[in-house]
Amino acid sequence: MSAARSDAGTQGGERAGAAPLQATDRMPALQALLQALPFACAAFAREDGALLAANGLYHEEFAALEGHARRDGLLQALHGSEVDIDAGSEVRAPHNDRWYSLYWRDTEHAGQALSLLTAVDISERIEALDSHKSRQEKLLFTSRLMSVGEMAATLAHELNQPLAAIVNYLNGSLRLVDQAGGPVQVERALQAARTQAEHAAAVIARVREFVRAREPRRDTQDLATIAATVLELLRLEAERQQLRIDVALAAPLPAVYADRVMIEQVLLNLVKNAIEAMREVAPAQRGLRIEGRVNLDGEIEVRVCDRGQGLSRAESEQLFSPFYTTKADGLGIGLAICRSIIEYHEGRLFFEPREGGGSVFGFTLPRAEGRV
Ligand SMILES: Nc1ncnc2c1ncn2[C@@H]1O[C@H](COP(=O)(O)OP(=O)(O)O)[C@@H](O)[C@H]1O
Numbered sequence: 429m430s431a432a433r434s435d436a437g438t439q440g441g442e443r444a445g446a447a448p449l450q451a452t453d454r455m456p457a458l459q460a461l462l463q464a465l466p467f468a469c470a471a472f473a474r475e476d477g478a479l480l481a482a483n484g485l486y487h488e489e490f491a492a493l494e495g496h497a498r499r500d501g502l503l504q505a506l507h508g509s510e511v512d513i514d515a516g517s518e519v520r521a522p523h524n525d526r527w528y529s530l531y532w533r534d535t536e537h538a539g540q541a542l543s544l545l546t547a548v549d550i551s552e553r554i555e556a557l558d559s560h561k562s563r564q565e566k567l568l569f570t571s572r573l574m575s576v577g578e579m580a581a582t583l584a585h586e587l588n589q590p591l592a593a594i595v596n597y598l599n600g601s602l603r604l605v606d607q608a609g610g611p612v613q614v615e616r617a618l619q620a621a622r623t624q625a626e627h628a629a630a631v632i633a634r635v636r637e638f639v640r641a642r643e644p645r646r647d648t649q650d651l652a653t654i655a656a657t658v659l660e661l662l663r664l665e666a667e668r669q670q671l672r673i674d675v676a677l678a679a680p681l682p683a684v685y686a687d688r689v690m691i692e693q694v695l696l697n698l699v700k701n702a703i704e705a706m707r708e709v710a711p712a713q714r715g716l717r718i719e720g721r722v723n724l725d726g727e728i729e730v731r732v733c734d735r736g737q738g739l740s741r742a743e744s745e746q747l748f749s750p751f752y753t754t755k756a757d758g759l760g761i762g763l764a765i766c767r768s769i770i771e772y773h774e775g776r777l778f779f780e781p782r783e784g785g786g787s788v789f790g791f792t793l794p795r796a797e798g799r800v
């Protein structure tokens with residue numbers, strides 16, 4: 429049945445370009461009105477679906493479409509069905525591959541029940557949208573690639589120091605063994621080397637997981653343990669710089685819901701930046717403090733406070749953008765990575781000037797309570 433109806437439409441279209449013109453002769457006033465409109469319009473008799481009037485744009489744009497001279501033929505060709513579509517719809521016309529916004533409206537004119545079609549060519553808008561979308565997708569892809577690149581760079585960055593330390597410890601151990609030194613010292617040096625090596629291995633493992641796009645593992649973590657690990661990793665450097673690191677965690681500090689290695693990495697980066705910020709400060713004026721507390725929103729807030737040179741407003745605005753660094757040997761990705769890690773944890777990484785001089789870099793983490 430539907431085939432018969434579209435056949436009729438097709439024949440109407442094929443018969444002659446003259447058919448619609450004859451039809452439009454029947455309604456000259458409507459024809460004149462449609463002609464004045466700036467997009468393709470056609471009026472069909474509601475009773476039998478025959479084309480009664482159409483403007484020049486309609487003929488130009490739809491004459492090549494099978495069934496264009498009948499309402500049901502047109503519905504079939506454009507909408508893929510004969511079901512009347514009341515509301516406007518956006519379709520791709522099969523004969524010219526252009527996009528149209530189609531509106532069907534029932535109306536009356538000179539005692540005749542009409543079905544009025546307007547077809548606005550929206551190809552340009554659709555193309556603009558598509559290219560915007562693909563630009564967005566490209567951006568997303570680039571930023572994902574960038575974070576993989578960033579990760580690789582951090583890998584080098586993070587592993588450099590523990591690995592150098594391992595070599596130093598091992599050289600020292602070898603010297604001790606050489607001089608037949610006490611076994612207790614040898615043991616201590618080897619244990620320190622092991623801590624460094626374990627951290628390096630954990631970082632590598634995490635990066636591998638990240639590249640394989642697996643989810644980081646979040647569970648109940650204790651910040652005091654995380655801080656202790658970070659201090660252990662930085663002990664040598666702190667001693668070399670005659671720097672004391674105070675840890676002041678509110679007791680008891682509720683557990684956080686976090687990936688341990690990731691948060692270790694964040695804290696390590698922040699404390700390293702704090703140490704580096706105080707390179708030029710006289711040892712007596714140096715002061716590095718790690719604070720931990722529950723903030724007013726009930727999140728756990730960690731703050732790394734230094735007595736370095738602090739930051740100007742302009743500097744503080746660029747802080748978190750990748751590759752921003754003011755250090756000759758800096759990579760400028762530490763804070764950018766800290767921020768993505770903290771945001772992944774639904775927390776916030778922030779900077780504020782420290783009272784009495786220096787900076788505070790802090791982050792928030794959700795409590796584990798009720799999450800695991
Ligand atoms: N505690 C701090 N005090 C002052 N400036 C800081 C501090 N932490 C970070 N910055 C500034 O932010 C920049 C970016 O830090 P980061 O992303 O860790 O990269 P990098 O340490 O490799 O330079 C630093 O170069 C420095 O200018």
Ligand SMILES: [Mg+2]
Nearest residue numbers: 697701762763
């Ligand atoms: Mg840094």
